[in-house]
Amino acid sequence: MERPWYTSFNWAMVAAAVLVSLFGVLCIHSADLHDPDASGEWRKQLIYIGIGIAVMSTFAAIDYHKWQRWAFGLYIANLLLLGLVMVGGRSALGAQRWINLGPVQFQPSEPAKLILAICIAALVARATTFGWREMGVTIGAVAVPALLILKQPDLGTSLVIVAILSAELFFGVTRAWYFGIYAAALGAIGAVVVGTNLVLRPFQRNRLLVFLHPDADPQGAGWNLNQSQIAVGSGELFGKGLYRGTQTQLDFVPEHSRDFINTVVGEEFGYLGEIGLLALYAVIIFGAVRAMLAARDRFGFLLAAGLVAMLAFHITINVGMTVGIMPITGIPLPLMSYGGTAVLTDFAAIGIMLNIHLQRDRLVF
Amino acid sequence: MRTVAEAPRPFPRGTWRLVAFVLIVAIALGALIGRLTQVQLLQGARFAAAARANQIRRIPVAAPRGRIYDRNGVVIVRSRPSFVCAMIPSDVRDSAATMHELASVLAVPEAKLWHRLLHHHGVDYKNFDEVAVYEPYGPIVLASDLTATQMARLAESIDRLPGLDLEAQPVRDYPYRKLGSHFVGYVGAIAEDEFKELKGKGYTQNDVIGKEGLEQQYDRSLRGVPGGEQIEVNAAGQLVRRLGPLEPVPGDSLVLAVDWRIQQLAEKALREQVLATSKLRGHPVAGAVVAIDPRDGGIVALASYPNFDPNDFTNGISEKRYAQYLNDPLRPLYDRAIGAATPTGSTFKMVTGSGAISSGVIGKNQVLYDSGAWNCHGHTFVDIASGGLGSTDFERALAASSDGYFYQLGYRLGHARLRHYAEEYGLGRTLGIDVPGEYPGNWPTNAWSMKVYGLPLEPSDVCQLAIGQGAMQATPLQMASVTATVVNGGTLFRPHLVEAIRDPRGRIVRRFDRDVIRHVGVTQEALREVRAGMDQVTKPWGTAYGEDVPGIAYGGKTGTAETDGGNGPNTTWFVAYAPSAHPTIALAVFMERSGGYGATTAAPVARAIIAGYFHKKLPQ
Numbered sequence: 001m002e003r004p005w006y007t008s009f010n011w012a013m014v015a016a017a018v019l020v021s022l023f024g025v026l027c028i029h030s031a032d033l034h035d036p037d038a039s040g041e042w043r044k045q046l047i048y049i050g051i052g053i054a055v056m057s058t059f060a061a062i063d064y065h066k067w068q069r070w071a072f073g074l075y076i077a078n079l080l081l082l083g084l085v086m087v088g089g090r091s092a093l094g095a096q097r098w099i100n101l102g103p104v105q106f107q108p109s110e111p112a113k114l115i116l117a118i119c120i121a122a123l124v125a126r127a128t129t130f131g132w133r134e135m136g137v138t139i140g141a142v143a144v145p146a147l148l149i150l151k152q153p154d155l156g157t158s159l160v161i162v163a164i165l166s167a168e169l170f171f172g173v174t175r176a177w178y179f180g181i182y183a184a185a186l187g188a189i190g191a192v193v194v195g196t197n198l199v200l201r202p203f204q205r206n207r208l209l210v211f212l213h214p215d216a217d218p219q220g221a222g223w224n225l226n227q228s229q230i231a232v233g234s235g236e237l238f239g240k241g242l243y244r245g246t247q248t249q250l251d252f253v254p255e256h257s258r259d260f261i262n263t264v265v266g267e268e269f270g271y272l273g274e275i276g277l278l279a280l281y282a283v284i285i286f287g288a289v290r291a292m293l294a295a296r297d298r299f300g301f302l303l304a305a306g307l308v309a310m311l312a313f314h315i316t317i318n319v320g321m322t323v324g325i326m327p328i329t330g331i332p333l334p335l336m337s338y339g340g341t342a343v344l345t346d347f348a349a350i351g352i353m354l355n356i357h358l359q360r361d362r363l364v365f
Numbered sequence: 366m367r368t369v370a371e372a373p374r375p376f377p378r379g380t381w382r383l384v385a386f387v388l389i390v391a392i393a394l395g396a397l398i399g400r401l402t403q404v405q406l407l408q409g410a411r412f413a414a415a416a417r418a419n420q421i422r423r424i425p426v427a428a429p430r431g432r433i434y435d436r437n438g439v440v441i442v443r444s445r446p447s448f449v450c451a452m453i454p455s456d457v458r459d460s461a462a463t464m465h466e467l468a469s470v471l472a473v474p475e476a477k478l479w480h481r482l483l484h485h486h487g488v489d490y491k492n493f494d495e496v497a498v499y500e501p502y503g504p505i506v507l508a509s510d511l512t513a514t515q516m517a518r519l520a521e522s523i524d525r526l527p528g529l530d531l532e533a534q535p536v537r538d539y540p541y542r543k544l545g546s547h548f549v550g551y552v553g554a555i556a557e558d559e560f561k562e563l564k565g566k567g568y569t570q571n572d573v574i575g576k577e578g579l580e581q582q583y584d585r586s587l588r589g590v591p592g593g594e595q596i597e598v599n600a601a602g603q604l605v606r607r608l609g610p611l612e613p614v615p616g617d618s619l620v621l622a623v624d625w626r627i628q629q630l631a632e633k634a635l636r637e638q639v640l641a642t643s644k645l646r647g648h649p650v651a652g653a654v655v656a657i658d659p660r661d662g663g664i665v666a667l668a669s670y671p672n673f674d675p676n677d678f679t680n681g682i683s684e685k686r687y688a689q690y691l692n693d694p695l696r697p698l699y700d701r702a703i704g705a706a707t708p709t710g711s712t713f714k715m716v717t718g719s720g721a722i723s724s725g726v727i728g729k730n731q732v733l734y735d736s737g738a739w740n741c742h743g744h745t746f747v748d749i750a751s752g753g754l755g756s757t758d759f760e761r762a763l764a765a766s767s768d769g770y771f772y773q774l775g776y777r778l779g780h781a782r783l784r785h786y787a788e789e790y791g792l793g794r795t796l797g798i799d800v801p802g803e804y805p806g807n808w809p810t811n812a813w814s815m816k817v818y819g820l821p822l823e824p825s826d827v828c829q830l831a832i833g834q835g836a837m838q839a840t841p842l843q844m845a846s847v848t849a850t851v852v853n854g855g856t857l858f859r860p861h862l863v864e865a866i867r868d869p870r871g872r873i874v875r876r877f878d879r880d881v882i883r884h885v886g887v888t889q890e891a892l893r894e895v896r897a898g899m900d901q902v903t904k905p906w907g908t909a910y911g912e913d914v915p916g917i918a919y920g921g922k923t924g925t926a927e928t929d930g931g932n933g934p935n936t937t938w939f940v941a942y943a944p945s946a947h948p949t950i951a952l953a954v955f956m957e958r959s960g961g962y963g964a965t966t967a968a969p970v971a972r973a974i975i976a977g978y979f980h981k982k983l984p985q
Contacts, residue, residue, distance in 0.1 A: 171382055230419065233404040233412025246420050250599040267416075271405040275398065282394060289387060298376040308390065316393040323400045 009060075010357050013287030016280045017056070017335060017350050021049045021343065023277065024336035027264040030243050031257040034250075041257055041338050048340040052347030059351025060358065067352070068299050071122035075141070078115045081108035082148040089152075097152050107341040109149045109157045114345055114352075116142055117164045117306035124172035125299035131174060135182065138169070155204055156331030160313055162186070167309030168302045208327040224260070227252045228322040232266030232274075239270030257338040259330050262322045274319075281315050281334075284350065291353040294360035304356050307349045420597050420605075425504075425571050428589030429535035431616030433549065433579060435625035436663075436864065440540070442549055442580075444615075447536035448511040450519060450529060451504035452482065457528030460493035467529060470522045471508055471515050481507045486554055486570055502596075504530060509680055537573070537580075537679045543672045544632050545623070547700035548664075548800050548862055550578020551675035553682075576678070578700075578800050579619060579862060586866050589616030615869040622663025622864045627656060627950075627978055631666040634973035635954075639670050642959045642966055646934065649694070651957040653701035653841045654970060659849035659942065659951045661879035662858025664798070666974075667842075671697040703798055705957060706806040706838035710924030711766045711908075712938045712953075712963070713787075713833030715851050715895055717774050718763055720786030722891035726777035729890060730758045735769030741776050741828035749832075749925065763898025764907040766923060768832050775831025783827055784808055789885045790847045791857050792839050796882070798860045806843055809836035833924060844924075845953035848940040850885055851895055852920075852948040857882045896920055900945045909939070909964045914976045914983065919943035921971060923963030934960035939967035943975045950978060 029042040067074075081099070085108055089096040098105035120138060127134045142165050150158040166186070173179045193199045194208060210222050231247035234240070243249065245267035248256050253263045265273050288308040295301035311334055318333040320326030332339055334346045404412065433442035450471065457463050464482070468475035482505060483490045490496045496505065511519065511531075519531050537552045555563070555572045568574070569591070575584035592613030597605045631654045643650045656666040671693065677686050690698050699705075721727045737753030738745050748768040754761070762770035775783060787793065793808035807813070809830070814822045817836075829835035839847075842860060850857045859880040866875040899920035903913035908923040924938030937956045942948040952974060954967040976983045 167386065170386065171379060176382070227419075229404060230412045230415045232401070233409050234416035236405055236409035236413060247416050250420055250597070250605060252416075252419055252599070266401070266405065271401060271409075274401050274405070278394060278398060285390060285394075289390075292383075293378075301376070301378060305386065308386075312390045312393055316397060319397050320400070323397075323404050325396065325400050 005358060008358050008360055010287045010290065010354055012283055013350065013354065013357075014056070016283035016287070017347065018049075018053065020277065020280045020284070021052065021335040021347075023265075023280075024261065024333075024338075025049070026242070027261050027268075027336065028257045028338050030245070030268060031248055031261065031264050033243055038257060044340070045338055045343070048343045049347075051340075052343045055344055056347040056351035056354070059348050060354035062351075062355060064300055064303065064352055064355045064359070065297075067118045067303070068122045068125070071119045074115045075119045078108070078112050078145055079148075082112065082145055084108070085152065086148065095152050095154060097154055104340060107339070109152065109154050110339075110341040110345040111348075112145055112149060113157065113160055113164060113310055114307075114349055116145060116161055117168070117303055117310065117349075120165055120168045120172075121299050121302035121306060124168055124302055125297070129174045130172050130178075132178070135169065135173065135178060138172075139165070150199070153201065153204060154330075155200065155208070156317070156329040159317075159329060160310055160331060163309045163313040164306040168306045171302055171305050208329065211321065211324055211327050224254055224328060225321075225324055227254075228260055228263045229324045231263040232322055235267040235270040235273070237271050239266075239268045239273055242268050244268060259318065259332060259337060260322060261333050261336045261338070262319050265336075266322065277336075278315075278319070281311075285311055285315075287357070288350075288353050291357040294357045296359055300356040300359070304353055307353055310349065311346075420599075425569060425591050425593040426610070426613050427535055427571075427573060428591050428613035429615045430537060430552070430573075430580075430589065431587040431618040431867075431869070433587075433619045433621065435621050435623045435628070437624065437626075439625040441545060441621070441623075441625060443538050443540070444535040445538040446533040447509050448516050449506045449509040449532060449534050450511060451506050451532055451534075453501075453503045453528050453530065454493070454497035454505065455501035455528075457493075457497070460497075463526055463528060466522065466526060467507065467519075470518050470526075471511070472518075473508060478507050481505070486557075488557070504532070506534070509534070509536070537675075539675045541629075542674045542676060545625075545628055545667070546578075546672045546675050547669045547702065548578050548623075548667045549675060550580035550582075550800070551576055551678040552580050553678050577698075577802070579621075580675075582800050583619055583863065583866070587616040587619065589869075590614040617869070617874060618867045619863050620865040620867060621862050622658065622661075622665065623667070623862060624665050627974065628666040628668065630977040631656060631668045631970075631974050632670070632672075634970045634977075635668050635670050638956070638966070638970045638973075639959075642956065642961070646960045648934070648958075650959045651695045651701060652959065652967075652970070653705060653955045653957075654974070655702050655841045655845035655953045655955075656974065657845045657849045657858075657860055657951045659853040659948050662846075662849065662860050663864065663879075664860055664862045665950055667702045667862070669699070669701040671695050673697045700800075700802050701841065701955065701957065703800065703803045703840055703842045705955065706804050706840045706843075707928075707936045707955075707957070708835065708837055708926040709833040709839050709844055710926040710936075710938050710963060711768075711771075711833055712844055712847075712922045712924035712940045713831075713837070713839075714763055714766065714771050715847055715899070715922060715940070716786050716790050716792075717771055717778070717783065717831045718759065718898065719851065719887045719891040719895045720782065721774040721778055722759070722894055723786075723887040724778065724782055726782075727759065727774065730760060730894065732756050732758045733762070733770050733773050735762065735767045737769055739769050739772035739776070739828065741772055742824040744823075744825035744828070746772050746825075746828050759894055760898040760901060761906060763895065763922070764901035764904060766908045771832050772828040775828040778827070778831070780822060780824070780827045783830060784810065786885075786887070787830075787837070789857075789883070789887070790850060791882065792837070792843055792847075796842065796846055796860050798842060799862050799877075803842065804840055806840050807836065807838040834926065841953045841955040844938065844940050844955075845951055848922075848942055848953060849951035851892055851899075852942045852951055854889060855885045855887055855892055857885055896945070899942075908962075909968045912964065912968045912972050914943075914972055914979070914981050916981045917943055917975060917979045918945040919975050920945050920948075921968065923968060925962045928958055934958045935962065937961060937963045937966040939963045939971045941968075941971040941975065943979065950975070 025042050025045050032038040032041050090098040098107050123138045146158050146161045231253050247253050248264050253260050292304040314334045317326050321328045332342045429444040552573050553576050555574045575581035592611040594610045595608040599605050635652050635654050639650050639652045653669045734756050735753040738747045753769050754767050787808045795803045795805045811821045830837050859882050865873050868874050899922050901907050902909045902921045921941035926936045937959050939954045942951045952971050954970040956967045959966045
């Protein structure tokens with residue numbers, strides 16, 4: 001008996017994603033209350049969410065195997081877009097990350113994460129045995145766009161790509177100890193990156209390391225960290241109430257509609273708000289894990305693993321940095337932070353996972 | 366026709382890898398929840414306080430300090446409003462232009478304004494920007510005590526000078542200037558080290574605090590609670606909104622035991638005698654007077670000369686004036702009444718005499734032979750007043766201050782017993798008067814002598830000590846207290862200036878009842894004998910013959926202490942009480958290196974005070 005599609009559909013995941021994104025609009029509205037320049041952000045975000053839901057539905061309907069076939073084309077398109085940012089991109093806050101598209105800006109590093117998750121899964125799934133040669137090819141293929149993004153500079157997104165790569169390699173390698181070597185090498189590179197100025201600019205290193213000793217420079221590098229921690233902590237159990245967060249409303253926390261949106265959650269909705277938000281994220285992440293388990297083939301399985309890693313990494317780093325246990329790397333909170341490209345990418349990722357999950361019971365004729 | 370579902374191509378998922386992967390994700394989310402629990406629930410209150418502190422600033426408004434009243438309600442110290450021009454640096458647009466304009470509006474040198482701006486609260490700033498960073502809301506007083514003309518001109522221009530304010534600030538005012546300056550003390554801006562010590566007790570960097578005397582001792586009561594305008598600011602320190610003013614609470618007032626009429630009498634008598642003596646001797650002289658109510662230990666008057674004007678300190682004393690005070694060899698800032706300790710001369714015979722009778726080494730009104738000298742453990746001591754009195758009884762020996770008689774009492778008592786009585790009367794130790802700066806004086810012990818001279822006390826030293834010479838030292842406060850104890854029947858009270866503390870509405874919030882240190886171990890008979898001797902001091906055979914006050918009988922005892930081993934000018938003493946029958950006042954007059962004798966130099970001061978106290982006229 002064929003079961004109708006909607007019984008195989010992960011409705012909980014969709015509901016959680018939409019709820020989180022709408023909660024995000026509320027938080028953006030509160031964050032921008034006293035900033036006339038940003039007063040339109042919450043409306044724009046609503047539109048992005050509308051488009052995002054459409055994208056999610058579309059992607060849920062596209063057979064995910066098509067991505068496997070389109071992987072090479074996507075990879076080339078991705079490189080072209082990142083190249084375009086390099087030569088003609090718009091810069092803001094010292095970074096060159098955007099391409100102007102009339103009234104809106106497009107940030108190619110966001111879909112790059114999704115595209116690379118697909119490409120890695122395609123490369124790994126193609127090989128019958130995945131050894132050193134295959135691993136070298138995969139890493140080399142990822143390194144080119146990842147370095148372009150790092151050059152923008154966008155350290156956060158580069159790290160997300162490393163997380164996706166690591167997750168897919170973890171499941172992909174034939175022998176587990178290959179992954180051990182990979183992890184060790186990654187650690188060594190990390191030490192060089194954090195310990196020297198060879199890769200990172202000094203302001204990035206400073207920002208990265210300040211969470212280890214936030215009081216060293218409370219007016220400088222430690223400011224964001226201290227202020228966001230005060231914001232979240234001062235929310236206590238119930239929060240100060242919507243629009244009542246003094247830290248946010250009086251601008252003590254920077255970028256509060258974007259990277260630091262979680263401070264609005266913590267300050268105005270308190271511990272209960274934070275737990276509620278994390279519970280919704282847990283529904284999405286474990287929905288993605290269910291998609292992994294449901295995958296009918298290696299490609300779907302690996303792609304879902306990469307996307308789980310992407311979401312979990314974003315959430316952990318972003319929330320962690322507002323409470324002082326993660327470095328400040330400037331990556332958005334999925335579905336919450338203001339930003340069209342990021343919202344579309346997140347909805348697209350969820351759409352792909354919905355399709356993987358949907359095909360669990362699909363009959364092949 | 367239906368086909369059978371094609372089985373999915375099997376592929377290895379790797380069970381343990383799956384478990385590890387899910388576990389890592391779960392641990393990451395769990396860590397977030399753990400940290401949120403810590404930050405929001407466990408440390409939430411701390412962060413909530415930090416968030417409040419972030420946004421609320423207070424522009425302080427000083428509270429008027431409480432008044433100080435004498436026992437009859439005379440206002441000795443008060444606060445008056447002073448109109449000042451204050452700056453709130455964060456609101457200033459162009460500091461150079463503002464200062465320039467202000468200088469011309471107030472008609473004062475611009476350099477003077479800059480000096481006030483850059484050097485205040487003991488901090489030296491390099492330029493305006495530094496001030497604006499460290500004290501963005503000030504207010505920093507640039508000019509105080511503005512005249513009516515200056516106020517009018519400033520009021521006209523204030524709109525063109527953002528960041529400047531014309532405001533009334535309470536300023537300490539001492540209408541009687543130098544009178545009582547030593548026990549009143551003075552106020553000044555809190556110093557860096559004082560602030561460090563008092564930070565946790567509600568003091569701020571802009572506070573004015575008591576520096577000496579009652580102003581210091583009772584600062585916590587007098588200062589009140591500063592008010593201020595509360596403002597909410599954003600991260601850039603810009604004003605977001607005003608939260609309304611917080612009214613300052615005026616400080617509590619002190620009600621003293623001091624009788625301001627007697628204080629004025631005492632200051633006048635002391636000053637006149639000091640000036641006359643200085644002129645007579647050809648060198649400057651200093652002195653002090655302490656008057657105690659023998660019934661409760663309340664200080665009726667406390668004067669030290671030379672003195673100072675506490676008003677000099679209120680707006681920050683000028684360097685020149687301060688140098689004058691510090692370089693004066695007589696040290697006008699030094700309170701001799703409670704801090705100067707010297708040998709007391711024969712005034713100490715009150716202690717020796719009452720001790721000798723109480724311990725039984727002599728009988729009541731014992732007759733002894735005063736040959737004019739006494740061999741005390743191998744040393745012969747000669748009467749300072751030359752010639753012996755022959756056979757003399759106790760009362761007469763005391764009135765005439767026979768050294769020969771009291772050498773023998775010292776000899777009979779011995780070191781241990783004499784020291785016992787001296788200490789019972791409170792010598793060698795602070796009495797605990799409620800102002801800072803009291804000195805304990807000294808009663809020599811073997812240990813002290815070993816430390817200072819490397820030798821134990823000589824047995825013969827006791828005879829010197831018995832007449833108030835040698836290494837013993839006492840303050841005017843201590844001698845007034847001994848006199849009070851002798852006349853009140855042997856009760857040693859803790860001397861106190863403050864009787865009560867009243868809140869701004871006049872209600873008494875604290876009352877200082879009389880505080881008994883101890884009942885001195887002397888007999889009533891002994892005290893009666895001592896008083897009988899002292900009552901005769903102005904009789905023809907007494908040392909202060911001719912110093913009587915018509916219409917009032919008083920008792921007294923002269924004292925003359927040698928200085929510099931007999932080569933310096935004598936320090937002279939006179940202790941007294943009045944009226945003889947039921948004394949209400951006990952006095953000690955101290956004339957430091959005045960030359961002459963207690964009777965000629967110190968007694969006239971006491972006489973003038975007693976005459977004034979009982980509204981008697983002295984024959985010219």
